[in-house]
Amino acid sequence: MISKHGWWLLAAAGLVVLILLRRILRRALRRWSWRHALRTRRELGFRLNPVTVTRKQRLKLDLLADPELRTRIAEQAATSGRDEASLLADVSLYLDEIIPNFNLITTYTFGKSLAGWLLRTCYRVRIGRSAEAALNRIPRDASVVYVMNHRSNADYLLVAFLLANRVSISYAVGEWARVWPLERLFRSFGSFFVRRRFRDPLYHAVLERYVQRAVAQGTTQGIFIEGGLSRDGRLQAPKLGLLDYMLRAGAKDLVFIPVGINYDRVVEDSNLVRESLGKPRRSPLALIRRTSLWLLGLVWRGATRRFHRFGYAVVNFGQPIHARAALEGADLRALDWEARKPLLEAFADSLARAVGEEVPITPVAAVAWTYRSMDDPAPGRAQLRDHLLEVFAAAQARGLPLYLPRGSYQRAFDVGLRVLLLRRILVLEDGHLVLPPHKAPLLDYYAHGVDHLLEKIRTH
Template identity: 30%
Template sequence: MAFLTRKAVAFDVLNSKKFEAELVIVAMKTGKPLNEARREAYRALRSVVSIQSPFFGFLMDRALGALYTRAWSLDVDWEALKSLQHENANKSLVFLPTHRSYADNFILAKVLQSIGMPRNYVLGGENLRFFPIGTIGRRAGGVFIRRSFKDDEIYKLVVREYMRYLVNSGANLEWYMEGGRSRTGKLRPPRYGLLSYLLSALNDDAVEDILLVPVSTTYDQLQEVGKLAAEEMGVAKEKENFRWFANYVKAQKRKNGTVYVRFGQPFSLREAIPSGNNQSLRWTIDKIAFEIFQRINQVTPVTAQALVTIALLSVHDHALTLKEVQNVIDPLLEYVAQRDLPLTALGHLRSAHGVEEVLNTLIQSGVIGRYDGGMVSVFYIEPGKHSVAAFYRNSAIHWFVNRAIVELGVMAASREGTCDAIECGLEQAFAIRDLLKFEFIFSEKSVFQEEIKIEAKLIDPDLRHLVPGKAVSSSVLEKAPFLIAHRVLPAFLEAYFIVADQLAAQPADVPVDEELFLARCIAIGKQYVLQKRLRNPECVSLELFRNALALAAKRGLLQSGSEGIMDRRRQFAEETTTAVAAVAAIGELDYRLHHHEEELH
């Protein structure tokens, strides 16, 4: 296929029996004459189809790829990759990476090329179809498609059948299920469209099986995070064009540490296909997406930058001494070791010098500030950089969310006083899980319950307090090795509070205009942060607001005029208010337990 022209490939797809039969159906459905539908389909195919020319592949790797990837050294799970190479001998692979940077595709291509694996066909947004990326990319496996085409039946057919063509040819594919770069540093909710097309392609008997490969790409630092954070606060996204490309490449001259590439356990798509109806197919797509993201999280490592920013983001604009930063990190390192979490090289964080080295890398990029004019050096998040710091924290946040939920459960149970520790704690845990289900990839309920019990045992190792039939005292939290809820959850809960607060203020009979509503949340959020009504500037986030709105929609809170809508909106506001207060209370407890005057000698 690499030796065919793009025009020839387009005609191959267009003239296939499957495409011709489907085009007749689409033409009838849309009311277009068949000849007109065919011409439109051909134009769409010409815009989508890619080939793999050796010459342009060379340009992609040695010119564009080199410019995009030079900012990082590589840390790769080579053993997992060699296993994938072995599987690729008789199965097509579909790589489904996290999306954090414009460099993601170039990083993975460099990794695959280094052991001689074939080039992927990469499905991405047509916003990058400009010179030189588009010119080279569409001749080196780059498939540029529209970001949205749900109402264009002919374009949907073209993308679906071109994917079928690629799969039938034995090609490896790659795309980003998040649909765009994460603005917060953690996984975005999945998009299902391309996955459904892949399932459709697998219905062909010509394809024996396809392996889905979860890929985690984690960066020590990213030069583009500042712009991502600005977009989260409502700043318009910069248009990708040649000028943008030149500026991006120039910025990549600065070294940004290491990029960590990890591969989750691949799984067979054939085995996941149901034999039932469309409803079971939709359930399967949801389940596959969930499984992909679970497996990505399971191999995403804890980085030094994540731990340092966890320490500094939780103190509400207070500066910390080096010793205070280390005091936060030390028990986290013990926890990471205790749970045997995947990690990068963290041994240097055991020493003050090692912690200071990491702080200095963040100082050099303008995320953290340092003041040396007093009796001891102190470190703090630079004004306006909280969202950038949160991006690095959030790369590992999923490892600490269940622990944070347990702390909230213990606090809720202790406040009840007489309730069963396990019963009350689990009730609160499931309530927080439901509140944040659009933010984090939680296990199924039965598995989640067991995970919570394991976390509870880490807080109360001898199970003297967190046992069935026994009330729980707040001393459980006071004696815990560390507290984390106030370090990882506040921004999310505060963002949800803003949305709930504004929904409660929305007249019942006025429809919610999403874009206007989000703009108001940005404005109100900035006001609340300035007033110190909310403590975490990174809570002002379009991505978080959209997820909160998705939850509100799921709960039926956006249906203007529906019966009891205002009562239910007020309940949502009360729920988020209570959650914000509970996390703040844990922060205050931690402050009382561990804060003391820095020793100045």
């Protein structure tokens, strides 16, 4: 019979064995992950971002020792009366929040496949047009920034997926994604988080130095020129913050690529329109309930083979804009805020216009805009089609970014109208297409997205 002391010895021995097994398994898993990551990296065929592949702790220590950031801490201590140690602790927390935790396996082994499956399940994903020749001439040592309009939270996945075989993008992500599991997922993809309405100057100093280091080291980044989702569908005024940081990073060659994004259906459209009308935001619980019911509905329609994809998701890549040439050689680092603000605003406006010129005119957007531009409040199907074909011809003649499925006007009309009828945004009554009053803001949302382009047809 085993004595009491014997049981204690067995328990201790078992604990030691468990600890050893845990260490062995962790080491084996780490070795497998490292080998798999190296193989994945060799298979990619392009250079990964220097900042995103740097270990998070090493990058954090480098930034904590950054001379300019240390100077900002000393200035903040002098003006606020707080000691530098407590401010340094704040900086450490901010860095933990901002710096990504890139995972090569998550991004290129699982993430790319999952993103492709999700996007292709919901949309017909297409690149509408791309300035390939100009894009291929961008120097390899240039710092590249993809500048996009922000149509949906799916933009992150869509552009990253379409560029996955060419480059990895580090996105600036808003606070909305700082929930489990999105936060961990976005960090593993190399994205960094931004507090958009946080006023602490020390936070902005930390963010500025991180962004500038990323740009100076050639990290390919993606930013949304509007700074947030459009609530009414129209392009919003450009934000200056991240642009200001990037233009003062001292990059050898900073290149901005305008990217236009549009969807036949934006999954958040009803919530965005609701906010644009001044209605109160739904509570998190209500959003979770509504989203869950919507997803269950999609699953049910898929199981019963009644699921229809949302239409087209289209991305256009425009002509690259070299910052140095656009600014005519002006060095913003040598200017204070008041002196550089006019230059910055002019550059941001030119970028926003370039992005706007690339927004695809998708079938739903074209049908919505044409319907709202007609004098007849309830046109027939043939009447709407004839008017739309005239719009298509005029848009093509002006070189507007029109997306035509299979190159067909008729196909574009059929796809656009079908999506609107399936969603009951338009209703067919006695041969006439009727817009229910409560659906008018939703139709306008899609029309507004291309209004800045198609207005050129109306005025000429």
